[in-house]
Amino acid sequence: MPIRRFRVTVAAVPLLAATLLTLTGCVTVHGEEVLQPAVTKGEAGRVLDRFGEQNNKANEDYDLDVNSRIEAGGLREIDQAGLKVRKEDYPEGNPDYEPLEFSDTRFLIPQQRGWPRWFVADTLSNRNDLRWFLVFVKEGPDARWHATHLSLLDDSERADIGEFAEDGDGHVRRVPLGASAGLTVAPAQLGKTYAAYLKDGSGDDFAPGQHTSDRVGAREQYRRTPEYVTQYVDEATPEYPPVGLRLADGGALVLFSSRHFVKQTVAQGREVEVPPAAGPLMKGTPKKSLTMERVSQQAVVVPPRDDKGDGIVFYNRLEGLVGAEGS
Structure with a gap:
């Protein structure tokens, strides 16, 4: 997320502040110091869509470089090794690959200060009847979102876990x-x-x-x-x-x-x-x-x-x- 800058007119502030503004030029409110949602729901949806598209390309072609664009952490290490093994067996890729699709998605978005920021996509896929809990992390304001964790839960497990706590604005609590x-x-x-x-x-x-x-x-x-x-x-x-x-x-x-x-x-x-x-x-x-x-x-x-x-x-x-x- 870009740093938000606010310029204050010198005439509207006391003399001391005016002197400081003459020296500094502007006042900066750093996004990393403000408590705010880690991501908007609209952006979270686009992140999941991009993940699905790139994941399909990586798994159809067994392309490690494409996988690196959308995954990081332990999930990337696991999938990179899997792609390497399958590429060895099928160097031309998988012609029978069935594209991954998501549905019934709920985004679990906490409010955060600083970096990295993260959110969870709680979603169904066309792979199985399990709910996918995909964690997406963004390391800094100019970084891309990467999936870092994946867990698969059935309906009874999801119900047994219970409800997530929310703050006054309806965001999950990290x-x-x-x-x-x-x-x-x-x-x-x-x-x-x-x-x-x-x-x-x-x-x-x-x-x-x-x-x-x-x-x-x-x-x-x-x-x-x-x-x-x-x-x-x-x-x-x-x-x-x-x-x-x-x-x-x-x-x-x-x-x-x-x-x-x-x-x-x-x-x-x-x-x-x-x-x-x-x-x-x-x-x-x-x-x-x-x-x-x-x-x-x-x-x-x-x-x-x-x-x-x-x-x-x-x-x-x-x-x-x-x-x-x-x-």
Whole structure:
């Protein structure tokens, strides 16, 4: 958004102010210091339309450059790797590609100061019966909007999340990333906290479920077998900041990213099995071991600090293979 400049006539102000204006020439009200909607609904609609058009071109032609124009963050890393793999298999593109279309869209727009600014498109697509939660971020007044997070929710999950809190002007309320968010875990710490939890499942920050206790339990089955040994490393992604929307009950829906490495080392006499999707991303030669790197995007409800309940609940987890290394 351009900086708004207001010029004040010298004759209309006291002498001291007039002297200052003579020196400075004008008074500037910086848009980044004013609390205002992150985007108008009209512009949000155009951003989503542009995303759809460019996304169709990128996925029909497997064009990484086009994808870079509309995506950033963890979503871009996941999709760039996917496009690279498909381009390897189908260098001429996908002649049977079905264009992506959106419908029944609701824009969740907070009021913000400063940059970056963001909003969420809550929309249906012709891909499935799930609601797409697409986060769009604009880094500065001269930057373009890029999609950075995607979560897919069915109707029951969307209803279970509850209503979003709104301010007096009807805008959704964004959640600060630090401790002032008043949540059991600050949004900025979610990636680090989740990575620590996945090591052994200790602590009570997360509610039991598929992406928490079940995932920790499943790992135990594969750490050591007669065929191979598996090692897991999980990391936060501070380079991909989360976003949070305040819920009416004081909690928050937070969308955040994380990074996960899985290394399998085979026993003597065994061959390393390389999944087809890992081939085009491979570095090195997988003689005895293969390390696969994935980026994951999560949609979770974090309860308020004074009402922890069962803990942080996962509603969606979208994961993509982004790298592979053999040794």
